[in-house]
Amino acid sequence: MSALDHGGAPGWEDRPYRRIATEEAYAPQEMIDEYLRMFREEDVEIGFRSLMGYFLTSEHPQPQRVVQRLADLGERRIADMDAAGIDHQIIALTAPGTQVLDPGFAEELATLANDRIAAAVSDHPARYTGLAAVGFERVDSAVAELQRGVTELGLRGLIANSHIKGTYLDNPKYEPILRTAAELDVPVYLHPQTLPDNAIGPYYEAGLDGAVWGFAAETGLHLLRMITSGLFDRIPNLRLVVGHLGEGLPYFLHRIDHMHGKQVAAGRYEATKALRQPVSEYFRTNIWLTTSGMPWEPAISFARRVVGADRVMYAMDYPYQYVPEEVGEMDALPYSADELRAFYQTIAQDVFGI
Template sequence: MSQNDITPQRPAKEDYKRIATEEAFAPPDLFDMYRKVLADGKADAGFTSLWAFYLSSDAARPQHIRKYIQDLDTARLAHMDEAGIDIQVLSLTSPGVQVFDADTAVSYARTANDYLAEAVRRHPTRFVGLAAVAPQNPAEAAKEIERGATQLGMKGIIVNSHTQGEYLSDPKFWDIFAAAEAFDMPIYLHPSTPPPKMIEPFMEAGLDGAIYGFGVDTGLSALRIITAGVFDRFPKLQLVLGHMGEALPYMAYRLDYMHRATVAANRYESMKPLKKRPSDYLRENFYVTNSGVAWEQAIRFAQEFMGVDRVMYAMDYPYQHVLDEVITLDNMNMATHDKKAFFQTNAERVFKIG
């Protein structure tokens, strides 16, 4: 019998729901719009490297992604059932609308959110939606957050790490934070390919994507938000970071030490004192998901550092769809209450599910 003839073991029914919190979708016309951006030759190197490949390659992985990322009905639900996933928290795939010009981005964010809201209405017990916004126009992004919260039933916001090389730490974007705090909507800060000023050495080594570049850029984006004083201005704001917090929890001691030393040295105009340590903001203003990291030691460390109530499950579908990973996490040596918090109750609280 060949390896391909072996039916994978399916996750067993457990005493908790499995809520997957970083799961991607794409409306049917999004890839045509991405192809147009590529054809225009105006996209940055990161977008071009990523999407020129995923939209054209015949390799198994990009074919799988193209086939299933646009399905919000039968095939996706079958995959969820196969993996024992009760609920997916859905968000527009990266870079979403952040690659478009401002007017197109504002318009298509509304279109994508309407499309997602309709899917949630079709499958209200299986899907939860995060609203996409266009940082290119922060005032319109704030309006879309309000619409998502008050009209569409969205449970959070999806924003990718940078917008054409600009980061949310710039105060011109802070209308987005104000609206998120006002409507009690968590922002999922999702990876994108590194911007032009950063990407070249990653691309030389094939490290610009999910293997490393995504995490480096998204961790940078989150840390810029912290050191810019965003949480001193918006203390109730909550962000979510995938992939075990893009490594920031594991760097917390050094971040605290070097932030304190850098501020004391008055080395950078951009590095000012904060009311708290960077690690305090990580513990109080961030949640992390394990998306793509089925590794008990990393999850347990994050729980110890962040608190059990701030670490959640994610699969990263359809980019990562591995049944064995679900089984591995079911078998973690963890107190029953803590495991239920990881898979179910934290997500229910953060995204107001139920």
């Protein structure tokens, strides 16, 4: 029996499914403090300054509410879940996570975050599941911390807040980390962060570098790099979860398959190699999508049709997009009771081992 069966938001006993939100963010206060120091004292990248400058220094109440909620793993978070009707959260270290930190502090922060999340799960097993963070740049240490997080702390996946100082997970140096996730049978959650300096310029000057479009462009690119590099052919049991309904890629899969096939046949790029299956097929064998930030029936139904209904699950994107009313909208999706139960509950239970 899952811990999920022992509690949830008010009224959970009378519902035929539990609502699991699968992309919900946490930030230790120590990380928030370090980000603020970096913003004030270092020559940080444009994206970091744009994103963290907004959340950490703005006087607007919206970013202030987000930061206050990020560091809470107790009564306030659970009260927000209850108010929205969310029974269970999959909690992970928020972007940009460890990826922008010095390697030594990245390791310390990952350990701290993993211990805090594991303690919260222990205190509230019916309400929380946690993902592990690692400091990616020191690969041996990252492997050891992922193993500790899963086997000792009971965490159920790895959070990867996209690029690591401009490098991507298709780089062979990160393969031992991904192989370890596959060997431990836990998924990797690929979460957006801001574009690196060598790509962000046109987005930033138009005010499009963040969630409005830049995040999708950055993380969609990352995901495509992972697929076209042959990573899933080399690690066929690697499981990846991607939010925001796949960062727009499901809409393009037909064109991507067509153009990738032509490029392979022509030998146009050294990096473009033949894969064991079309690009689109990896969305049906290795990749799952969540609805974080995308509570829109046409997009959800399209994604379910393209990649399979068993590949799409619910997420809210708390606290960045905390909109309690969206839960009612998702309950009203034109799906059967069994389909809603899979969408909200059983797919997430299977993927994260809840």
